[in-house]
Amino acid sequence: MSTHKKELEQLIKYLRGELSSEDAESVKRTIATDPTMRKLVAMIDDSKEGLAAIDWEKMQSPVHSLLDLQLKQIKSSRKTGGGRRGITTYDSKLLPLPDGVRPAEVDTRRLKFQIDDGQLEISLYPISPNSYELIGMLSGIEGDMEFKVELIEKGKAEGKRSKLTESTNQFGLFRFPRVPEGSYELKLKKGRSVFAGLQLDL
Amino acid sequence: MRENDRIAIADIIQKCLAGDDSSWHELIDLVAPTIFSVCRKSRLSRDESFDIFGQVSLQLLNNLGSLRSPEKILSFVGTITRRQIYNFYQKMKLVDNTDDQGIEMLPDLIRPDPEKSYQSSRDREILLAAMLTLSERDYKLIKMLFLDPNEPSYEEIGRKLNMPVSSIGPIRAKALTKLYRKLKTKRFKI
Numbered sequence: 270m271s272t273h274k275k276e277l278e279q280l281i282k283y284l285r286g287e288l289s290s291e292d293a294e295s296v297k298r299t300i301a302t303d304p305t306m307r308k309l310v311a312m313i314d315d316s317k318e319g320l321a322a323i324d325w326e327k328m329q330s331p332v333h334s335l336l337d338l339q340l341k342q343i344k345s346s347r348k349t350g351g352g353r354r355g356i357t358t359y360d361s362k363l364l365p366l367p368d369g370v371r372p373a374e375v376d377t378r379r380l381k382f383q384i385d386d387g388q389l390e391i392s393l394y395p396i397s398p399n400s401y402e403l404i405g406m407l408s409g410i411e412g413d414m415e416f417k418v419e420l421i422e423k424g425k426a427e428g429k430r431s432k433l434t435e436s437t438n439q440f441g442l443f444r445f446p447r448v449p450e451g452s453y454e455l456k457l458k459k460g461r462s463v464f465a466g467l468q469l470d471l
Numbered sequence: 472m473r474e475n476d477r478i479a480i481a482d483i484i485q486k487c488l489a490g491d492d493s494s495w496h497e498l499i500d501l502v503a504p505t506i507f508s509v510c511r512k513s514r515l516s517r518d519e520s521f522d523i524f525g526q527v528s529l530q531l532l533n534n535l536g537s538l539r540s541p542e543k544i545l546s547f548v549g550t551i552t553r554r555q556i557y558n559f560y561q562k563m564k565l566v567d568n569t570d571d572q573g574i575e576m577l578p579d580l581i582r583p584d585p586e587k588s589y590q591s592s593r594d595r596e597i598l599l600a601a602m603l604t605l606s607e608r609d610y611k612l613i614k615m616l617f618l619d620p621n622e623p624s625y626e627e628i629g630r631k632l633n634m635p636v637s638s639i640g641p642i643r644a645k646a647l648t649k650l651y652r653k654l655k656t657k658r659f660k661i
């Protein structure tokens with residue numbers, strides 16, 4: 270690149286789209302003679318287009334929320350020690366609605382948790398304003414996929430906590446027909462031993 | 472903001488490893504556009520891209536300490552992202568279960584113009600990696616001047632970077648020259 274001040278200023282104006290078409294053509298001719306310059310301009314144009322396409326402004330907030338959730342869950346799993354903990358890798362609730370889409374009164378929610386190399390995918394279907402049908406599917410977990418699944422309500426005194434229990438089928442699928450809103454500990458159990466746990470806020 | 476306030480990616484990573492949550496936000500802000508850009512190139516929807524992001528960020532949270540060279544962070548993230556997208560397509564049965572070479576070839580398999588899309592995805596990583604070697608002030612100035620899709624005015628840039636509009640002119644020319652010189656070095660191989 271010539272470090273000639275005028276050329277550099279022209280290039281900056283070109284990249285900012287501030288030149289007349291005639292001046293832009295002149296800058297293009299200069300760019301064409303310098304391979305590194307040509308590549309730099311192409312990279313900048315392409316990156317700008319890419320950033321516009323992903324709408325980073327709108328994705329930044331859900332990205333931070335998911336990251337915070339993962340940090341919190343990882344810290345919590347280290348504190349409790351022992352036993353596998355599911356860490357959230359996806360929650361549709363964190364994403365804003367796309368432009369022009371109105372919020373539906375009844376909407377489904379999908380969540381994904383990583384458990385070692387396996388995954389638990391949960392779909393929630395509202396069946397009343399304060400309760401959901403919960404369908405879960407395990408995948409990628411070694412060995413047989415048959416578990417007892419417990420949902421234990423949190424934040425209430427012992428004895429007042431509700432506990433719901435279901436079992437997976439041989440494909441790792443399970444279903445709770447009605448789960449009231451609240452905060453739960455979901456446990457996957459083999460007999461009496463806990464295979465993995467995770468926090469689920471509905 | 473002073474010129475020598477370096478982004479120092481190594482410092483950010485060290486703070487992340489020491490458990491500083493705000494540094495994690497800083498790191499994710501640097502790498503997330505790369506993740507979403509690779510997803511976009513692979514024609515994933517917004518929801519699918521967010522799903523991939525969640526898996527990549529978890530891997531980053533769990534494996535950041537094993538990163539040998541902090542300046543390789545973007546290529547590290549790019550590789551994990553391509554691997555996750557490959558797994559995603561494998562689950563959807565859109566990619567043959569052949570071998571791991573498929574990961575590197577992923578954009579080739581799902582874009583109509585494979586060579587171009589693969590190269591531009593790499594180019595973005597190179598550009599951002601070169602920008603990360605600039606000072607924090609220069610990095611932010613270049614990003615806002617040339618990469619921000621909202622095309623902020625000089626007044627907005629001055630306000631956000633806490634610098635007088637009159638000083639943007641000389642600084643931007645020096646910053647662009649530095650970036651150009653970085654890209655000419657063997658390290659960035661363009």
